[in-house]
Amino acid sequence: MNNKQQKVTYIYTYVHHKNEHDLCRMEMRSFFGFDTALNFLISDIKVDPSRSPFIEERLEVMFEADSVSDMKILIQDIKVSASTYKVYCFNRMDLGETKKIPHPERRQVERELGLVIDGEPDLDSPEVVFGLVLLNNRWYFGNYTKSNSVWHEHLHKPNSYSTALNTRVARAISNIAVPHVDGIRAIDPCCGIGTVVVEALSMGIDLIGRDINPTVCQGARENIAYFNLKGEITNGPISEVSEHYDVCIIDLPYNLYTHITREEQFDIIKQARRIADKCVIVTIETIDDLVEDVGFKIMDRCITKKHLFVREILLCE
Template sequence: MKNRLNNKHTKDSYIYTYVHHKNEYDLCRMEMRSFFGFDTQLNYLISPLKVDPSRSPFMEDRLEVIYDGDTISELKEMMKDMKISASTYKVYCLNRMDLGETKKIPHPERRQVERELGLIIEGEPDLDNPEIVFGLVTINNRWYFGRHTKSVSVWREHVHKPHSYSTALNTRVARAIANIAVPEVDGIRAIDPCCGIGTVVVEALSMGIDIVGRDINPFVCVGARENIAYFNLNGTITKGPISEVSEHYDVCIIDLPYNLYTHITREEQFDIIKQARRIADKCIIVTIEDIDDLVEEVGFKITDRCITKKHLFVRQILLCE
């Protein structure tokens, strides 16, 4: 798919901007592929699909394109007859950073173009608490105007949970993994059968994903329940091994235990993966070891993958179907 819109009045097109750490490049692209079916090396993406930018720990903005043109003057002409139902509004320019090869627009110039377009819109401008925010961005010498949605970093609040441990996934990674596992929420049931203190479960529940957690360690289960309750979320954590799970789920998320606090043999890893194959059609596996042979032996096929790093600690994330 080309990252350019060509028609004068673009319908059902969305522009997303991205920001991430260097070590999260691969994970961000895997999340892109899960949401949109493709990725891009650029820090913006154009798609006909509508995704809530607050779901992703990497998305900054979403612009629902109403008009696009070669110049600001062309946009002004299109906007003259535009009617809005909101009584107050503001215009926000997204070019606060380089977008691909398009360089950042300096602050005074952004303010100027925001004012120019804002004067055309009927209604009362309100920079502090507008009913509606319009967005404006230029990419590759073309201008786009539409409804703007800013990402709300809900996951930042989840960093400060009552219970945590150093080897747990960080909240950004956990949120991306939940998105890769369940890009479309409706009608999907998920399980995290080795949930630990519930980092993935908290992120999933906060996005409206139907997920249950489970762990073999009773003390960890208590911590996971308290973490969920701390953020006023409703979720279920049960105690027991994955082998005792009797229900079937659409997707299973497993952060395999590793030899830091939990000693686990390769045979035990194989059994967990085999049980995951039994209880779910799809599985996201997080591992610090090469387990491709185990995944294939149980009948899963690895359809996508990436790595994520934290200092010298490297995790593989495998999408298995």
């Protein structure tokens, strides 16, 4: 046994729909600086799993070992700060090359390790959950955090329309734009009914919403208030924005549903370049030439689909 063989800080597991594959990977790259085709990711960067619509859980690794017997020796001196705890093995699905561990075997391993820890076990309502996972013939043990699907609560808002981004996509876009929130100021100057604004505010992102349509602005304000969030929605065109922001998120108006011209699209992108250092643009058309003409460089991109409706997401700097 060599507990120092591999330096691991956090292990994340992922689940996503087939049509969200590229979006999930783009969000990974924003959070961690790389992506993986596997359904788990190992990084020394700490991310709240509830931020992502794709992360299922996070293990903050305390110990690693080649066998359960070795792990029992390592964890026997753990001091549980809370009054109750439980051990949870989350190999309930295949993780990369590691096959799912059957339920009875997982429960057996949980009992074995749980009995070693000095504390009061509680399988129903523990104050602390320790996680255990087997990956590539090596066991990892540590503090376990389950994702809370906050975005799911935002599906039912007072105001919505069919062409708006769904909450999962809006949440991922917010993360791509602002993966780490400290000190970052953001704006969504074409916010519509505020789907992106709601997701961003719920994650603690400092984002202001704005729209040229006063009726739509009021709908966005009602949506924010409905979820007890605090945020600002201003009314007016992007050309009247005078402050500078770290990042701008634009769900570009579509020719399919509005009368916006390509020249007007160009002007929106040009104004975004003026007011922000970085921009995430959502479009249903190829706009690479417009983006480059205003001086932005496309740093990353992906496609996301909603039935037959295809959107392209561009990260520009």
